[in-house]
Amino acid sequence: MGLETNLHRRANGVYYVCMKVPKVLRELRAAKGLPEAKQSEIWKSTGARDLASARRCGTVLRGELFADFDAELMRLSDAALSDSPARVSEPRASRSVAIPAVPRLRAPVLSESLPVTAHDPVPCAAPRPSVRPQLLSELHEAYLAEEHAGIVSSSLASRRATLRLFIEVAGDRPLDEYTREHAAAFRRQLPKLPKDAGRHFPGFSDLQAIEAAPSDFPRITKKTVNDRLSILSAFGKWLERTQSGFSSETFNLQRFKRPKGEKQVVKGFTDEEVARILGCPAFTGCRSEKDQQTPGTYRIRDYRFWVPMLAAYTGARLNEITQLRVEDVVTVDGIACLSIADEHEAQSLKSANARRLVPLHSALLEAGFLTYVEQARLRGWEWVFEDVEPDRDGRRSWVAGKRFRVLLERLEIGGEGRGGLHRFRHAAVDRMRTAGAPRESIAAVVGHDVADKSITDHYGTTRGQALDTLAKTVEKIDYANGRRLGSVGGATISS
Template sequence: MRHLTKRNNTFYYQRRIPSHLQHHYQNAKVVRFSLHTTNPREAVILATKHTANYDREFFQLQYITLSQTPVVTNQFIAERPQVKLQQQAKKKEPKLSECIELFMTAKTVDRVSPKALARYRSRLELLLRIVKDKGINSFTRDDALSFKHQLVQLPPNINNNPRYKGKTIKQIIAFGDKPIGIHTINDTLKVVSGFFDWLVLNEKSDKNPFTKLQVRKEIKASEERRVFTRSDIKKLFTIEPYKTPPKEAWHYWIPLLGLYTGARINELCQLYTDNIKQIDGVWCISINADRPDQKLKTKAAFRNIPIHSKLIKLGFIDYVKSLPLGLVFPTLKYLPEDGYGKYPSKWFSIQRDKVLNKNERYKKTFHSFRHTVANEFKQLGVEYSPASYLLGHTDETMTYGRYGKDYKPRLLQEVIERLDFDIGKP
């Protein structure tokens, strides 16, 4: 980033003073000072704040009247730090609890989903419960490490389990119950660090002592994300909806769509009939959030997925054409926090348990269809960028991610058609 330099692992802010304004700074050509951090992310946040302040200052100095002599102006500049310190002394330092409410209000204004707001609230209230309420700038790295030390020992659901009611954090830890999982630990630490980043950016806190606290996972991500084997897939498509006419159309179509698109379950459950359309002569599923009851995880999730010929042969297009304008699966119930996918996800888990034994179904959910498709693309040697697009992942390459346009449906159709699963005759 501009105006950032590094010396002995410590970041410094350095900026050239415009030549016509240098007399306001005792003829100094450059302003340079330590940011007192070795963390790159925190340095960028601090530098952004200082850049905004200097932009404003340089702009204001442009309008100091010519009648003011450099001596007078220099006196004004010299006095300004003292005035600033006096102003800071008068300003009351906010407490952690107050900052949490400011953060939650800001996220509500930003129209963050209710589910995400609840996640932020629960994580930050746990922080408050562990570290106690005090001035936001009084938190140190020792406080952060103490928080992490206690967090990793806590069991899940401490607010809902009667066993922990009325107990302190130390008393709950003393029970020695099985602690929360690494994913929850790291997600909590991520929320807390993001919260302090927001405070620094909005000039409520001077630093983020909670950065880089994540717990290292003992297994690779690829091992954690279990995929369905060929045997699993064959068994899954022998469940009741594929033997007799299903009670609900989504019982039949949702698992098939998951297998041949790799889409998230809520992306499929919230589809409308006009999301199924031909683009350049190719039948596609348009994954978008054009309606109030449609939500996507990221911007990259907006995409068009060609419909596999297997789905067309099984009658998916005919099924959609038979429907009035509206939801593709109109009997699904919408929940503000979870969309349409909650009940189908539970239903699928019940069906999975009927055909896969305990070892076969270990860590396998509907989301495993997504990992299965990703693994297929990898094993087939599909290039990263089109595979990433089809799965709704952010393309991390600058050329494709920032400047590239959407892929043509014909090209994507060739990729989708490479998926070949033996599911019998559902």
């Protein structure tokens, strides 16, 4: 289901727009004896199977359907006027004939008709121009464009997901129709949302997923619930600033108290865990594609090998790695580097500090990463990991991250903390810090801002270091026994 509550995905995977026929239009149809009077809703195909395209097409279709409703209302209303006794020219007893008013839709409609008499000519009623009030979903898109342009797609998705559930609960309405009760109903439903509902209940709306999930199915954490409430509250504050008559208190809801111990921190991999990961047959050589647990001569050298290796020896974020273009692997002053950038429209970064050069660790060079990139270039690939299918937001990180989590489950590497491949980011920072690297250099490698003290406490921060200094800092990432295990074998794109 999309952002609008009238966007639905059918079994064939195509999204459709479903619009209710306005009650006043159905009544006018019935009064004229039209067969369409029984039609209560209209379905239109967007022709799209991905949600982003369906949203764009759905907005257009909704506008077209509103226009069609208005045109039919005006036509039937004109017919009602022409059929009234007011068109009779001969004198009659003076009496008033009132034409029922045509209620307004959320799109321009015919203005209300005035009572007329048999003695007076019926004036040709010209429609009064009226402006359709914007729906909450439309205001939300304007808010995202104004306040959150350029944020990472995951954050954007979180904001859209928040409003999607709110609209499911309260409806997509003009702003002045919302009350505190609507927001309170949203707050009651939010903690019931299943964790990763989109993955476990594909094709279901959020409310449908809430109903379908078994009672013991994991729900989103209180932290996520409170984050969603904060998202709605921030939207309400923007509405108060930009829309007359709206109070931000309408969307300002009390946060939930988190139980003690619920907060989970991301813990970096230990040396022993890194040794098990980089030393397993899937990295050093296995029997076959189907049997990746038995040692052998079959070597996996596609994204499943290189994405974890890059994470382990650069400390880069998963999305930064999977969105690398071939031209982002560069040599500067004789030092091979990753250029973490967002110059392409399909690239995004968490912050301005994330834009940086990261020298390649010797372990990556020994494993043949530059040869792999050159092979990708010769194949005509634009992306370093073009073999990874992007998701609906154009990101390759979800598939790569899921594949690594499967490997962790196979190796029975869990731990008390949360996180999958992101644990390599923490592990890399731990190793650089333990080896005595300055915070400024660590921050420059991983893309943090030294001004953020909370990040400093967890990772280490700052940037702007000389490239040779950063290369020495990266080389401090040493996983003891696990350091060179992943470098065994060739560097081909696939076996």
